[in-house]
Every structure is written in structure tokens, then in C-alpha cells.
Amino acid sequence: xxxxxxxxxxxxxxxxxxxxxxxxxxxxxxxxxxxxxxxxxxxxxxxxxxxxxxxxxxxxxxxxxxxxxxxxxxxxxxxxxxxxxxxxxxxxxxxxxxxxxxxxxxxxxxxxxxxxxxxxxxxxxxxxxxxxxxxxxxxxxxxxxxxxxxxxxxxxxxxxxxxxxxxxxxxxxxxxxxxxxxxxxxxxxxxxxxxxxxxxxxxxxxxxxxxxxxxxxxxxxxxxxxxxxxxxxxxxxxxxxxxxxxxxxxxxxxxxxxxxxxxxxxxxxxxxxxxxxxxxxxxxxxxxxxxxxxxxxxxxxxxxxxxxxxxxxxxxxxxxxxxxxxxxxxxxxxxxxxxxxxxxxxxxxxxxxxxxxxxxxxxxxxxxxxxxxxxxxxxxxxxxxxxxxxxxxxxxxxxxxxxxxxxxxxxxxxxxxxxxxxxxxxxxxxxxxxxxxxxxxxxxxxxxxxxxxxxxxxxxxxxxxxxxxxxxxxxxxxxxxxxxxxxxxxxxxxxxxxxxxxxxxxxxxxxxxxxxxxxxxxxxxxxxxxxxxxxxxxxxxxxxxxxxxxxxxxxxxxxxxxxxxxxxxxxxxxxxxxxxxxxxxxxxxxxxxxxxxxxxxxxxxxxxxxxxxxxxxxxxxxxxxxxxxxxxxxxxxxxxxxxxxxxxx
Amino acid sequence: xxxxxxxxxxxxxxxxxxxxxxxxxxxxxxxxxxxxxxxxxxxxxxxxxxxxxxxxxxxxxxxxxxxxxxxxxxxxxxxxxxxxxxxxxxxxxxxxxxxxxxxxxxxxxxxxxxxxxxxxxxxxxxxxxxxxxxxxxxxxxxxxxxxxxxxxxxxxxxxxxxxxxxxxxxxxxxxxxxxxxxxxxxxxxxxxxxxxxxxxxxxxxxxxxxxxxxxxxxxxxxxxxxxxxxxxxxxxxxxxxxxxxxxxxxxxxxxxxxxxxxxxxxxxxxxx
Numbered sequence: 015x016x017x018x019x020x021x022x023x024x025x026x027x028x029x030x031x032x033x034x035x036x037x038x039x040x041x042x043x044x045x046x047x048x049x050x051x052x053x054x055x056x057x058x059x060x061x062x063x064x065x066x067x068x069x070x071x072x073x074x075x076x077x078x079x080x081x082x083x084x085x086x087x088x089x090x091x092x093x094x095x096x097x098x099x100x101x102x103x104x105x106x107x108x109x110x111x112x113x114x115x116x117x118x119x120x121x122x123x124x125x126x127x128x129x130x131x132x133x134x135x136x137x138x139x140x141x142x143x144x145x146x147x148x149x150x151x152x153x154x155x156x157x158x159x160x161x162x163x164x165x166x167x168x169x170x171x172x173x174x175x176x177x178x179x180x181x182x183x184x185x186x187x188x189x190x191x192x193x194x195x196x197x198x199x200x201x202x203x204x205x206x207x208x209x210x211x212x213x214x215x216x217x218x219x220x221x222x223x224x225x226x227x228x229x230x231x232x233x234x235x236x237x238x239x240x241x242x243x244x245x246x247x248x249x250x251x252x253x254x255x256x257x258x259x260x261x262x263x264x265x266x267x268x269x270x271x272x273x274x275x276x277x278x279x280x281x282x283x284x285x286x287x288x289x290x291x292x293x294x295x296x297x298x299x300x301x302x303x304x305x306x307x308x309x310x311x312x313x314x315x316x317x318x319x320x321x322x323x324x325x326x327x328x329x330x331x332x333x334x335x336x337x338x339x340x341x342x343x344x345x346x347x348x349x350x351x352x353x354x355x356x357x358x359x360x361x362x363x364x365x366x367x368x369x370x371x372x373x374x375x376x377x378x379x380x381x382x383x384x385x386x387x388x389x390x391x392x393x394x395x396x397x398x399x400x401x402x403x404x405x406x407x408x409x410x411x412x413x414x415x416x417x418x419x420x421x422x423x424x425x426x427x428x429x430x431x432x433x434x435x436x437x438x439x440x441x442x443x444x445x446x447x448x449x450x451x452x453x454x455x456x457x458x459x460x461x462x463x464x465x466x467x468x469x470x471x472x473x474x475x476x477x478x479x480x481x482x483x484x485x486x487x488x489x490x491x492x493x494x495x496x497x498x499x500x501x502x503x504x505x506x507x508x509x510x511x512x513x514x515x516x517x518x519x520x521x522x523x524x525x526x527x528x529x530x531x532x533x534x535x536x537x538x539x540x541x542x543x544x545x546x547x548x549x550x551x552x553x554x555x556x557x558x559x560x561x562x563x564x565x566x567x568x569x570x571x572x573x574x575x576x577x578x579x580x581x582x583x584x585x586x587x588x589x590x591x592x593x594x595x596x597x598x599x600x601x602x603x604x605x606x607x608x609x610x611x612x613x614x615x616x617x618x619x620x621x622x623x624x625x626x627x628x629x630x631x632x633x634x635x636x637x638x639x640x641x642x643x644x645x646x647x648x649x650x651x652x653x654x655x656x657x658x659x660x661x662x663x
Numbered sequence: 664x665x666x667x668x669x670x671x672x673x674x675x676x677x678x679x680x681x682x683x684x685x686x687x688x689x690x691x692x693x694x695x696x697x698x699x700x701x702x703x704x705x706x707x708x709x710x711x712x713x714x715x716x717x718x719x720x721x722x723x724x725x726x727x728x729x730x731x732x733x734x735x736x737x738x739x740x741x742x743x744x745x746x747x748x749x750x751x752x753x754x755x756x757x758x759x760x761x762x763x764x765x766x767x768x769x770x771x772x773x774x775x776x777x778x779x780x781x782x783x784x785x786x787x788x789x790x791x792x793x794x795x796x797x798x799x800x801x802x803x804x805x806x807x808x809x810x811x812x813x814x815x816x817x818x819x820x821x822x823x824x825x826x827x828x829x830x831x832x833x834x835x836x837x838x839x840x841x842x843x844x845x846x847x848x849x850x851x852x853x854x855x856x857x858x859x860x861x862x863x864x865x866x867x868x869x870x871x872x873x874x875x876x877x878x879x880x881x882x883x884x885x886x887x888x889x890x891x892x893x894x895x896x897x898x899x900x901x902x903x904x905x906x907x908x909x910x911x912x913x914x915x916x917x918x919x920x921x922x923x924x925x926x927x928x929x930x931x932x933x934x935x
Binding site for chain 1: 807
């Protein structure tokens with residue numbers, strides 16, 4: 015029997031019971047509609063992700079490495095403590111002699127610059143390393159600089175072996191606990207021409223506005239990592255006015271520009287308009303901060319406390335005002351001046367001697383303050399910009415290409431020896447504790463392989479002495495692992511995981527649907543074949559072989575399958591298009607914000623056609639149909655056609 | 664002494680009486696007519712003495728529910744090439760079973776059924792299908808035309824199973840349609856035809872592969888007298904023009920008398 019004849023007979027058979035045939039097709043198609051819906055949505059997401067892959071860092075496979083370092087070794091290392099105790103002893107002896115010579119008082123217990131101090135973990139008399147001591151800090155940095163495996167050159171060598179095509183580095187200055195810079199330095203915002211002072215009596219914390227603005231720290235990155243986030247018309251070089259280029263999160267830019275943060279219920283159009291306006295208005299916008307070194311900060315603090323005390327005691331007769339009185343700066347970031355000096359000659363001499371003592375033994379610096387201008391050259395999406403379980407929030411959590419939630423400037427602006435470098439004087443090449451390295455790979459596979467091969471298996475547990483900071487550092491070094499590694503800049507890895515997990519789940523879903531469909535089809539096709547026994551018998555009487563009969567029913571099942579495929583794909587496509595229509599605008603906006611897309615009108619669709627996936631679904635339907643038809647067909651072919659004719663008659 | 668033939672005749676008489684509503688007179692008349700037909704058959708000398716179908720000592724037993732039914736009991740029969748044979752008998756007498764055995768649709772439980780000297784019981788299923796397709800034309804009481812195929816395609820179905828090329832089978836289907844007088848109806852669907860036309864279409868279909876034997880099982884069961892007579896005339900015509908051997912199962916003795924020979928069956932046996 016020719017194939018076309020088999021198809022002709024099967025097609026004729028398909029018309030015999032149109033209602034039943036339609037019901038069969040719709041019922042089975044509904045089972046596959048879910049799969050085809052997921053396939054279309056999935057394809058749409060994949061295509062959309064590709065469309066956004068040139069935004070931010072989303073299309074790049076970058077791994078961030080943070081050195082695994084025992085940052086508390088100085089408190090546990092006996093030899094280090096002994097060394098510092100020895101130095102303390104000699105410094106104290108030297109200082110005592112100098113103080114005596116200068117006729118000033120000196121109490122080592124109040125000297126915060128000494129390498130050691132009393133009051134360690136063992137009690138009030140326990141000696142402990144003083145981490146605020148410049149000498150200790152230098153010694154610690156020297157220790158870090160000598161560590162093997164964690165240096166940038168070590169990382170470059172390691173990543174190079176795994177095929178990294180480019181390496182970068184960044185340095186982070188924590189701003190979330192205390193002053194951002196070296197101890198005693200301050201960095202205060204100037205708003206409306208006024209310097210915002212820290213709260214009195216609470217030197218460790220910054221003013222409220224300042225906290226909010228810089229609470230997530232300031233980092234210096236290699237330019238290549240910053241460039242994708244630079245706004246149109248902006249550049250990463252120091253400004254002619256000495257302004258430091260900085261890339262900030264959207265929320266920070268909102269504060270600097272005095273904009274209200276959009277409400278969580280803002281529409282997509284409002285959010286896009288907001289983004290467009292923010293980009294336009296933030297580009298090149300400058301904001302000023304006042305940098306004060308420790309002496310300047312101390313003087314300012316002293317002046318403010320003095321003024322408060324004088325004011326509080328103004329009407330007290332027995333109150334003796336200080337002989338040396340300070341006045342607050344008359345301009346933003348100005349120097350503290352002396353408003354009244356009625357000191358005796360002896361007092362003045364003593365003060366001069368104190369100053370000489372500090373200059374000689376305590377790395378004394380003259381008070382220095384400087385207005386620092388930061389220029390917004392780029393915006394990064396806020397991390398976790400969206401919350402909750404809305405489609406918008408889910409999209410934002412998955413789609414993200416950002417540097418983080420801090421402030422970012424090019425590393426060369428700090429290294430340039432410019433005014434900016436003074437602000438960031440604590441920038442120290444030897445300090446690897448706040449350093450991060452980055453390796454860029456050609457593919458996600460390479461990046462993953464790098465992470466997999468070099469991730470330390472010892473997990474950090476701060477409650478455990480064995481695998482606390484120090485123990486982990488040691489254990490990881492034994493494994494030859496020196497870095498904590500994670501994907502950086504985009505969620506390409508997370509998206510890939512999502513894709514794989516979706517596929518993993520889909521495989522089970524498909525298996526269940528195929529099983530269900532096969533059972534349903536088996537029943538339905540079995541019934542159809544059973545109902546056609548007389549017809550089969552007639553065909554056999556007319557000379558059809560079993561093969562001819564099988565041919566007709568296989569063709570018939572194929573027609574049913576095609577109907578199911580067309581119906582399932584159509585229903586799935588319609589549902590996908592509906593979803594896309596309903597949520598695309600919201601997700602597109604979230605994607606534009608999350609990816610910091612240059613083109614704010616870029617669409618993120620939930621509908622796409624991946625030919626292989628569609629063919630796969632069609633293949634599954636065909637296979638399921640044929641399998642389900644095979645059993646009843648085989649049973650039917652074994653029957654005696656005459657008996658069927660006899661039964662029918 | 665009571666012989667097996669006597670037993671068979673007696674059993675047939677009892678059946679006949681029952682069929683005639685216990686009207687002894689009517690039954691006697693019917694019996695007389697059957698015996699006359701049988702005597703005629705005995706005197707019948709076939710024009711062609713070549714045996715095309717040979718049935719020898721055939722028994723056929725099949726299960727119906729839990730009971731075994733003996734449909735045929737030691738049946739022997741020769742049918743000659745170009746002969747028009749009518750098989751009559753009451754319902755359940757085994758005439759359709761005999762027809763199906765001759766057509767290779769079923770195999771005997773015992774004995775042999777040979778067509779052109781070929782023992783059908785020994786043929787493999789695939790060969791048997793080919794035999795049915797090429798050597799046998801079947802006509803059924805209920806026509807069994809495909810409702811959603813045009814008449815011409817319906818007629819061509821056996822040729823499809825034979826992998827006959829489209830133009831050849833198309834020419835043949837027009838020829839057979841003309842033979843049965845349906846040449847103007849080839850584009851019609853079965854539902855657009857009358858009962859008689861549908862049966863003629865079924866006959867055209869049976870003739871599509873030019874089989875040597877045409878087997879018809881109660882072909883006039885659903886037709887009025889005029890159409891039934893026309894169908895039998897058509898059979899005679901086909902036999903006369905094409906030399907096709909025709910075996911028709913019918914319970915209509917008047918129609919059966921149009922055949923060259925009438926074979927009466929009763930209770931699984933041939934009544935001579």
C-alpha cells in the first residue's frame with residue numbers, strides 16, 4: 015500500500031466521528047498546552063535575555079575573588095604580640111624621657127598610638143595588640159603583603175591557567191561602621207553650602223544623611239568594569255575642576271538630586287520616565303564632601319564641644335571659660351580658628367611642647383581639610399530594588415547587572431597622586447583585606463570551572479574555632495585555595511542555573527504528561543480501534559494485510575497527533591502571548607532598570623519560538639501517540655476479522 | 664435403516680416446520696420446492712468441469728461465549744470455474760461460515776478448502792491476504808463503503824492494498840463502475856446513493872482487482888425485491904461476460920433459483 019493511500023484512508027476515517035475526534039484532540043492537547051506554554055515563555059525569556067546581554071555586565075562572564083585571609087591573626091599570634099610589647103616598652107621609655115625633657119605629662123595608659131594596650135580578652139591587665147596604632151597597622155599590612163597565594167599576581171597566574179582573558183581588581187572602603195577612611199578622618203557631605211557635622215559625643219557614627227548616602231561603601235575599580243555603567247556624555251577621568259568621577263546607585267542619585275524615591279506601586283511608565291529623568295539629570299551632577307584629617311576632625315570636634323559647654327554654662331558664675339577658645343569654620347569645610355586666646359605664657363609654652371612631642375613621636379599631621387567634589391558619571395541599579403513576590407520583583411531579582419550597592423570610582427583617579435588620592439590616602443596597595451580581584455572568561459562554562467576548581471570546601475563558621483576566620487584561612491591554604499569565588503556583575507550563572515533547574519523539573523513534568531497522555535491516548539485510540547473492528551474486517555476481506563491495517567491506523571494516529579500538536583502549540587502560544595501582553599511591560603521595565611539598559615524601550619517578552627523546542631514538543635506528542643496506539647493496534651491485529659464481523663452482525 | 668442423509672433431511676424438515684410457524688402444509692410445500700431444486704442441482708451438468716473451489720470434509724468449530732458451536736459438519740463441495748452457485752439455508756445453517764472459508768477469511772477446524780488446487784489452510788497470513796486481494800471479491804449485506812470517500816475511491820480500495828498505480832486503478836474503477844451502471848456516480852459519496860446503488864458500488868469494488876471468484880454474503884438482505892433481482896441479474900451478467908465464479912449466500916429461494924446451482928444447507932451440513 016502506498017503511503018498516500020494509507021493517508022487517504024486514515025484521513026477519511028478521521029472524519030467519521032468529528033465530535034469525538036475533536037474532543038480527543040482538545041483533551042490531549044490541553045495536557046500538552048502546559049508544556050508548550052512553558053516552552054514559549056522559556057524561549058521568550060531566553061531571547062529577551064540575549065537581547066539584554068549587551069547591557070551592563072550581563073553578557074560577560076566575570077568571577078570575583080576575595081582573598082581568604084585571617085584578619086585577626088594579630089590578636090592570636092604570640093610572637094607578634096611579643097614583638098609589639100617590646101616596641102611598646104621602648105616607645106614608652108622614649109616618650110617618657112622626651113616628656114620629662116619637654117616638661118609635659120605623659121601617661122602611657124591614655125596613649126592610643128601605642129602598639130599594645132591593657133584590657134585584652136584575659137582581663138583588664140591582659141596585654142592586647144592595639145589595632146588603631148599606626149605601627150600595628152603598618153606591621154599588619156606588611157604581614158598581608160608577605161602572604162603567599164592571595165596577592166594580585168598570584169590571582170593573575172591562577173586565573174591565567176584557567177583561560178581568563180582579562181583580570182581586574184578593586185579596593186573597597188567600608189563605610190558601614192565608623193569613618194570610611196583611616197582612623198580619625200572624616201568625610202562629610204556639604205549640603206546647601208553647609209558642612210554636615212557628625213553628632214556630638216558620637217564620633218564613631220556619621221550624620222544621618224551621610225550614613226544613607228555612603229553606607230554601602232566606596233570602591234575603586236579598574237575602568238573596564240565601570241565603563242558599561244557610564245552615562246552618555248560622561249567619562250571616567252578626573253574633571254578639570256579636580257572632581258572625582260563616581261558611579262552611584264540610583265537611590266543615592268535620587269538623594270543627591272533631592273528626588274523622591276518612586277513608590278513601590280509606581281507604574282512601568284512612571285518608572286521608565288523616572289529612569290530617563292534621573293539619567294538626564296544625574297549625568298555630570300557634582301556633589302561636595304569635606305575631607306578632614308584626624309587633627310582637623312579633632313579640632314572641629316573640640317570646638318563644637320567647647321562652644322556647647324560655654325553656651326550651657328553661660329549664666330553660671332563659677333564657670334571658668336577655657337583660656338583658648340575656638341570658633342567654627344565660617345565657610346563649608348573651612349579651618350577651625352581661634353576666637354579667643356588668653357593663655358598664660360606658661361600654658362602656651364606647654365602647648366607648644368605638647369605639639370613638638372606629637373610631631374616627634376606620634377606622626378602628627380597639621381590640621382587639613384579639603385573640599386572634595388564628586389561627579390556622577392554613571393548609575394548602577396540598586397541591588398534588590400524590588401521586593402515581594404510580584405512578577406516585577408521576581409524579574410528584578412533574577413535579572414540584575416550591577417556592580418553592587420556602593421559608590422564606584424576608577425582606580426587610577428586614586429593612584430594619580432591628585433587631590434583625590436589625598437582623600438583616599440588610606441588606599442594601600444599592600445592591604446589585601448579589602449581587595450577583590452576579577453577574572454573575565456570567554457564562557458560561562460570556563461567561569462564555572464574556575465569557580466568549581468578553586469573554591470575552598472571549608473565553609474566559614476564564625477562560631478567554631480576550628481573553621482572560624484583563622485582556621486578556615488589555614489585549611490583553605492592547605493587545600494591550595496586562597497580565594498572566595500563567585501560570579502560577578504550579572505546573574506548569567508543564576509539564569510543558567512534557573513534554566514537547568516527549569517529543564518530538570520520540565521523533564522519530570524514532561525515524563526508525567528507523556529505518561530498521562532499515553533494512557534489517555536491508549537484508551538481513546540484503543541476505543542477507536544475497537545469501534546473499527548468491523549471496518550478492519552472488511553479491509554481484511556478486501557485483501558488488506560496486517561501491515562496495511564497498521565499503516566492506516568498509524569497514519570490515523572499521526573493525524574490525531576498533528577491535531578494535538580497544532581492545538582497544543584496554538585493554545586500554548588496564545589497563553590504565552592497573553593502572559594507576555596499582561597506582564598511584558600512590567601518585566602521590561604524591571605529588566606531595563608536591572609540591566610541599566612541604555613535603550614529604555616527595550617522589550618522583555620514572555621513569548622518566543624525556539625524551533626528545536628517546538629520540534630521537541632511535536633516529537634514528544636508523536637512518540638507518545640504512537641506508543642499509545644501501538645498496544646491496542648497490536649491487540650487488534652491479532653484478532654480474527656471474521657469473529658468481529660460475526661459479532662457485529 | 665436410518666442413514667445420515669435421512670437424519671439430515673429430518674432435521675431440515677423440523678427446522679423448516681419451525682420457520683413456517685408450525686404450518687405443516689406450508690412446510691411441506693417449501694420442502695417439496697427445496698427437494699425439487701436439489702434434484703435439479705443433482706441433474707446439473709456444469710459447462711466447465713474445472714473445479715475452482717474444493718471443500719473437503721470441512722468442519723468448523725468456534726467458541727461463542729463458553730460453548731463450542733459446530734458451524735460446519737463434514738461439508739464437502741466442489742464449485743466449478745464460471746459457475747454461479749447459490750447457498751441457501753436458514754439462519755445458523757453455516758452458509759456464511761462456508762463462504763468465509765472459501766474466501767480465505769477463516770480456516771477450517773478440520774478438512775481442506777482449496778482454491779485452484781491451493782490449500783488455503785496452509786497459506787501464511789500475508790499470502791492469504793494477497794490471495795483475498797487478487798483472487799476473491801467480497802460483497803456484504805451491509806455494503807461497508809467508506810462514508811467519507813467518493814465512490815471512485817471506494818471502488819479503488821482493493822487496488823490500493825494491491826499497490827496498483829493510480830492511473831491504472833482509476834481506469835479500472837471507471838470500467839467496473841460502468842459494468843454496474845454507476846459510471847455517472849463516481850464523484851458521489853455513498854450517502855448520496857440508494858441501497859441498490861450502494862450494493863452495486865460494493866460489487867464494483869469487489870471486481871476492482873478482477874478476481875476469479877466473487878463471494879456475496881446475503882447481498883440482497885437490505886434491498887427490495889426489484890433491486891435484489893437486479894443484483895442477481897448483475898451477477899449473472901458478470902459471470903457471463905467475465906467468466907467469474909460467483910458464490911452467493913442467500914435465504915431467498917426465489918432469488919437462489921436464478922443461480923446455476925443451489926446448495927441447501929442445514930445445521931452445518933449440505934442437504935442433498
